[in-house]
Amino acid sequence: MDHVSFSVCPGEILGVVGESGSGKSTIAKLITRQIDPTTGRIEIDGQDVTKLSGRALIPVYAKIQMVFQSPAGSFDPRRTLGDGICESLRNKGVPKAEREAKARSLLEQCGLPGEFLERYPHQVSGGQCQRAAIARALMCDPRVLIFDEATSALDVTVQKQIIELLQQLQKEKKLAYLFICHNLALVQQFCDRVVVLYDGKIVEQGMPDEVILCPQSDYAKRLVDAIF
Amino acid sequence: MAVLLDYQHVEISFNGNSVVHDVSFQLHPGEILGLVGESGSGKSTLIKAAMGLLGSSGMVTKGDIWFEGKNLPDLSDTEMRHICGEKIGMIFQDCGASLSPIRTIGEQIVESLAAHRKVDVAEAKATAMELFDKLNFKDGERVWSSYPFELSGGMNQRAGIAIAMLMNPTVLMADEPTSALDVAVQRQVVEEMLNVREVFGTAIIIVTHDIGVVSAMADSILVLQDGNVMEYGKAGDVLEKPQNDYTKKLLSAVPRLRRG
Numbered sequence: 001m002d003h004v005s006f007s008v009c010p011g012e013i014l015g016v017v018g019e020s021g022s023g024k025s026t027i028a029k030l031i032t033r034q035i036d037p038t039t040g041r042i043e044i045d046g047q048d049v050t051k052l053s054g055r056a057l058i059p060v061y062a063k064i065q066m067v068f069q070s071p072a073g074s075f076d077p078r079r080t081l082g083d084g085i086c087e088s089l090r091n092k093g094v095p096k097a098e099r100e101a102k103a104r105s106l107l108e109q110c111g112l113p114g115e116f117l118e119r120y121p122h123q124v125s126g127g128q129c130q131r132a133a134i135a136r137a138l139m140c141d142p143r144v145l146i147f148d149e150a151t152s153a154l155d156v157t158v159q160k161q162i163i164e165l166l167q168q169l170q171k172e173k174k175l176a177y178l179f180i181c182h183n184l185a186l187v188q189q190f191c192d193r194v195v196v197l198y199d200g201k202i203v204e205q206g207m208p209d210e211v212i213l214c215p216q217s218d219y220a221k222r223l224v225d226a227i228f
Numbered sequence: 229m230a231v232l233l234d235y236q237h238v239e240i241s242f243n244g245n246s247v248v249h250d251v252s253f254q255l256h257p258g259e260i261l262g263l264v265g266e267s268g269s270g271k272s273t274l275i276k277a278a279m280g281l282l283g284s285s286g287m288v289t290k291g292d293i294w295f296e297g298k299n300l301p302d303l304s305d306t307e308m309r310h311i312c313g314e315k316i317g318m319i320f321q322d323c324g325a326s327l328s329p330i331r332t333i334g335e336q337i338v339e340s341l342a343a344h345r346k347v348d349v350a351e352a353k354a355t356a357m358e359l360f361d362k363l364n365f366k367d368g369e370r371v372w373s374s375y376p377f378e379l380s381g382g383m384n385q386r387a388g389i390a391i392a393m394l395m396n397p398t399v400l401m402a403d404e405p406t407s408a409l410d411v412a413v414q415r416q417v418v419e420e421m422l423n424v425r426e427v428f429g430t431a432i433i434i435v436t437h438d439i440g441v442v443s444a445m446a447d448s449i450l451v452l453q454d455g456n457v458m459e460y461g462k463a464g465d466v467l468e469k470p471q472n473d474y475t476k477k478l479l480s481a482v483p484r485l486r487r488g
Contacts, residue, residue: 019410155266156266182411184411209488212486213486224485227440
């Protein structure tokens with residue numbers, strides 16, 4: 001990654017597009033502090049988190065949560081979905097009844113019946129599992145959700161349902177989304193702003209329609225032309 | 229027009245449970261047929277049935293798959309060896325993974341040619357270079373001497389197409405050939421397949437969940453859901469004027485780029 005600067009505002013959906021190896025997922029890893037930048041700064045809610053480690057990161061993680069590409073792979077196969085969803089609040093010492101009630105209500109907001117708390121990842125479909133992963137991300141009332149290709153592994157009809165769910169949750173909870181996705185058409189439909197990455201650099205950013213209808217950089221032009 | 233490959237009321241079962249029900253379609257010489265549907269709809273299973281790749285638990289339980297006057301599910305392994313690879317070629321989602329990681333593309337080309345006829349290295353190389361040339365490979369020599377990990381995903385896929393075309397099969401089966409690739413590379417691979425049809429007149433069955441890819445290359449489309457045919461017809465008709473409710477739902481769920 002080289003001189004990448006961007007910001008996400010409260011309640012905004014920012015799309016990040018680019019081909020494999022362009023650094024899309026690296027951005028998510030930097031923000032969630034799984035890797036350290038060599039230079040530069042990452043601020044969340046005005047707080048510089050670049051150098052934080054250990055316990056100091058716990059309150060930061062409460063503000064920022066992630067949803068991954070492979071929903072079944074992001075849950076422990078030997079534990080129920082409820083265990084996974086409640087883990088963050090269990091670590092905080094929230095009593096069992098309280099955290100389960102919250103998990104149930106979030107599952108229902110995500111379009112799944114409460115009894116799915118008892119299910120194991122292999123007992124639910126990919127789309128259902130992704131709904132549970134979204135509920136899990138919402139447990140600690142985050143401000144920002146990062147989606148790393150969260151709908152890419154789903155069938156298109158399921159993808160459409162999940163996008164509708166995300167739109168609805170975003171309105172209700174005033175969340176900001178960082179939506180990492182290689183599907184430009186989906187980004188155009190769903191995002192307020194888009195950042196185009198190529199080879200670790202931002203080659204273009206702006207409103208999706210600006211970028212798609214009149215791309216300025218060579219790479220963005222090629223990307224738009226390549227779509228069927 | 230003559231029919232090349234004829235699926236007649238095919239039912240396929242795994243461990244006694246039928247997963248594909250009463251599917252019929254015909255493939256004509258030079259035709260590109262797109263099999264589309266969501267995961268679990270049975271699209272890959274259909275082409276695997278023709279190739280004898282259903283594994284020990286799967287079999288064609290009803291119907292016939294006719295190719296050159298023979299019903300493919302009835303053939304012995306020996307007879308199938310003269311058809312698979314030779315008359316019906318196949319490419320997979322990730323050709324890089326279906327190639328051996330410890331041999332060069334050239335060695336694997338020699339090996340696949342030698343499986344069908346007596347051939348020496350020089351002759352195999354001449355055949356391959358001529359083919360690479362027809363497929364507009366920029367640096368055939370480099371592809372020949374590279375290991376799969378030395379080539380990009382898209383180049384591996386194109387090498388896979390070239391290997392499948394070595395024996396000049398009349399039918400090419402392609403199972404999600406573009407799904408693991410970036411969009412720009414997807415386009416190259418689609419163009420490669422169109423070029424194959426142009427140069428060799430090969431008929432192609434492409435299995436994909438990507439409606440964009442199908443709309444860019446297919447002449448006819450068969451839509452599957454849960455092993456049942458939802459719609460089958462000319463590509464333009466199915467895409468522009470879908471009759472079936474499921475097809476309509478599927479097409480409306482595909483995000484489309486607005487270009488102004």
